[in-house]
Amino acid sequence: MENSKGPVWVIGEQVDGQVVTVTLQLIGQARKLASQLGTTVEVVLLGDNIEEQARNIFSFGADRVYLGNAPVLDQYQSEIYTDIIVKLAKEKEPEIILLGSTHMGRELAPLVAARLQTGLTAHCIDLVLNQENILEQKIPAYGGLISIICPEKRPQMATVAKGVFPLPEVETGRTGELITLELAADLKSRVRTLEIVRTKPDGVPLGTAKVVIAGGAGVGDTNGWAEIEELAGELNAAIGSTRPAMDNGWADPESMIGQSGKMICPDLYIGIGLSGELQHMVGISGCRIMVAVNNDPKATVFEQVDFGIVDDCRQFIPLLTEKIRQHRSG
Amino acid sequence: MLNIVVCVKAVPEPKESCKITIDPVSKTLNRCEVAMVLNPLDKNAMEAALQLKEQYGAHITVLSMGPPQASPIVKECLALGGDQGFLLSDRAFGGADTYATAFTLASGIKKVGKPDIILCGMASSDGATEWVGPQIATFLDMPVVTMLKEIVNSAGDCWQVKASLEDGYRLLEVDLPALFTVTRDLNEPRALSFSGIIKARKKKITVWGKEDLGVPEESLGLPGSPTIVSEMTTTDNKRQVEIITGSREEMADQLLLKLVDAGAI
Numbered sequence: 001m002e003n004s005k006g007p008v009w010v011i012g013e014q015v016d017g018q019v020v021t022v023t024l025q026l027i028g029q030a031r032k033l034a035s036q037l038g039t040t041v042e043v044v045l046l047g048d049n050i051e052e053q054a055r056n057i058f059s060f061g062a063d064r065v066y067l068g069n070a071p072v073l074d075q076y077q078s079e080i081y082t083d084i085i086v087k088l089a090k091e092k093e094p095e096i097i098l099l100g101s102t103h104m105g106r107e108l109a110p111l112v113a114a115r116l117q118t119g120l121t122a123h124c125i126d127l128v129l130n131q132e133n134i135l136e137q138k139i140p141a142y143g144g145l146i147s148i149i150c151p152e153k154r155p156q157m158a159t160v161a162k163g164v165f166p167l168p169e170v171e172t173g174r175t176g177e178l179i180t181l182e183l184a185a186d187l188k189s190r191v192r193t194l195e196i197v198r199t200k201p202d203g204v205p206l207g208t209a210k211v212v213i214a215g216g217a218g219v220g221d222t223n224g225w226a227e228i229e230e231l232a233g234e235l236n237a238a239i240g241s242t243r244p245a246m247d248n249g250w251a252d253p254e255s256m257i258g259q260s261g262k263m264i265c266p267d268l269y270i271g272i273g274l275s276g277e278l279q280h281m282v283g284i285s286g287c288r289i290m291v292a293v294n295n296d297p298k299a300t301v302f303e304q305v306d307f308g309i310v311d312d313c314r315q316f317i318p319l320l321t322e323k324i325r326q327h328r329s330g
Numbered sequence: 331m332l333n334i335v336v337c338v339k340a341v342p343e344p345k346e347s348c349k350i351t352i353d354p355v356s357k358t359l360n361r362c363e364v365a366m367v368l369n370p371l372d373k374n375a376m377e378a379a380l381q382l383k384e385q386y387g388a389h390i391t392v393l394s395m396g397p398p399q400a401s402p403i404v405k406e407c408l409a410l411g412g413d414q415g416f417l418l419s420d421r422a423f424g425g426a427d428t429y430a431t432a433f434t435l436a437s438g439i440k441k442v443g444k445p446d447i448i449l450c451g452m453a454s455s456d457g458a459t460e461w462v463g464p465q466i467a468t469f470l471d472m473p474v475v476t477m478l479k480e481i482v483n484s485a486g487d488c489w490q491v492k493a494s495l496e497d498g499y500r501l502l503e504v505d506l507p508a509l510f511t512v513t514r515d516l517n518e519p520r521a522l523s524f525s526g527i528i529k530a531r532k533k534k535i536t537v538w539g540k541e542d543l544g545v546p547e548e549s550l551g552l553p554g555s556p557t558i559v560s561e562m563t564t565t566d567n568k569r570q571v572e573i574i575t576g577s578r579e580e581m582a583d584q585l586l587l588k589l590v591d592a593g594a595i
Binding site: 075076078079102103106107109110111113114115117118119120121122123130136140142143144145146147148149150151152153189190191192193194195196197198199200211235243244246247249253254260267268278281288289290291297302303304305306307308309310311315316319320323324327 | 455457460472474496497500501504513556557558564571578579582583585
């Protein structure tokens with residue numbers, strides 16, 4: 001096979017030695033892009049004591065893994081990780097670099113892109129090659145989709161949230177080349193992660209919830225948000241939000257659904273006091289039943305759901321919660 | 331005394347931004363009269379600067395890149411307690427992606443003088459890419475901490491801070507000078523005071539164009555941007571909606587029935 005294009009890279013991420021889901025999903029997409037380009041899929045994975053996990057990656061579609069394996073790499077260190085990736089990228093000249101839109105990826109990606117003097121697209125919801133084999137990086141904006149390209153600079157870089165691409169099928173027994181990186185003896189950094197503290201999230205986790213209640217700007221204030229929480233409690237639902245709801249400080253940033261937040265696929269979604277902007281709606285896929293409550297009959301959300309209630313959510317939601325409570329106890 | 335630069339952006343009023351849409355025929359933006367406001371997270375960046383000023387004494391420079399209409403946003407930050415304001419404004423800056431924007435802002439910061447601390451909102455409400463802060467830091471060769479949620483210890487030249495994570499936080503140590511992008515968790519932004527507005531009348535906003543920055547024009551605006559928008563399309567997420575009507579009671583009863591019938595409750 002002709003191999004004129006550089007490889008497609010995925011910057012892997014591990015948490016406590018486990019490779020995270022979005023990395024594997026990106027390897028799946030990288031495989032498709034690499035097949036079209038006639039090139040290879042390579043993963044850069046940094047951590048400590050993770051050789052076995054690195055070898056596991058081949059079965060998801062990687063051809064080569066560059067492994068940085070050292071105690072100092074156990075936890076994400078922005079400057080050290082950036083230096084290693086930039087140095088390797090200058091040497092190997094990848095055509096494309098993909099990162100997960102995780103907290104790590106969202107910090108690391110712009111640092112790597114600026115050092116490589118190339119472009120970077122945030123939180124893509126699709127990645128396809130056009131006729132010139134240039135990566136079309138799709139993001140939702142202004143009620144539609146825009147496609148961003150990086151026509152001249154290389155690599156072409158993008159971040160993608162967990163859940164945008166499916167997990168690839170595992171090919172048991174598939175192998176590849178594991179290359180352990182030679183690291184500088186003293187990796188210096190002006191910013192050092194001392195400790196990572198993980199807290200258990202409250203309530204039902206959004207990513208896997210069967211029922212999601214999402215609120216937007218129309219919820220009005222913290223009292224209105226308390227009504228959303230009440231309904232969610234009654235339905236054992238996870239709470240989601242739009243950017244305006246988060247900007248107003250009612251909703252936890254981790255509850256944001258959509259392009260720059262979480263991707264969800266619940267059975268039932270109820271959107272309350274939100275207009276139906278694509279940045280939010282794009283985060284909901286394969287949902288069986290969708291409901292919207294909004295006092296504006298012209299809100300575009302009413303074109304994107306199965307059942308619509310045109311009413312003031314502040315009045316309607318407490319009543320609905322009460323009805324559900326009665327139904328449950330009756 | 332600390333030298334602090336706060337980078338701010340004028341964004342379309344978030345509540346009205348949905349009015350900007352893509353025309354399905356011409357594939358261009360239907361812009362309309364949407365008011366420009368201070369990016370919400372930049373208020374937290376400004377508040378952090380003001381608190382540091384109160385604690386240690388500081389000189390706060392407010393810096394923005396944008397059209398002349400962005401000037402009131404810089405003025406607002408001066409009214410909050412910023413000491414001097416700069417607006418980088420030139421047609422040559424237009425069409426910049428995050429890379430060119432960060433390069434332009436970094437050039438402005440170099441001209442102002444290298445600060446001890448640079449503060450930015452974590453993201454802008456219109457672009458939401460989060461790239462500009464870390465890329466400014468790269469161009470100025472400074473360390474960066476994104477998603478700052480708490481300053482644990484700000485005494486001396488090595489700070490201890492917390493940055494937010496998916497499920498928890500990172501505790502970090504960072505050597506100054508450094509750039510931080512801030513989250514809403516960091517503080518509660520103060521409101522504008524009348525006396526602040528009066529004082530800001532006397533504070534000057536300096537406007538700098540491309541000649542003032544003294545950088546090659548091809549590194550600015552559209553020519554300096556690695557990425558471009560290649561295409562705009564409208565999407566079709568349409569479902570066959572059933573609008574439930576009736577009194578509020580009836581609507582609640584009907585919706586409950588539908589959800590129960592569908593096995594969702």
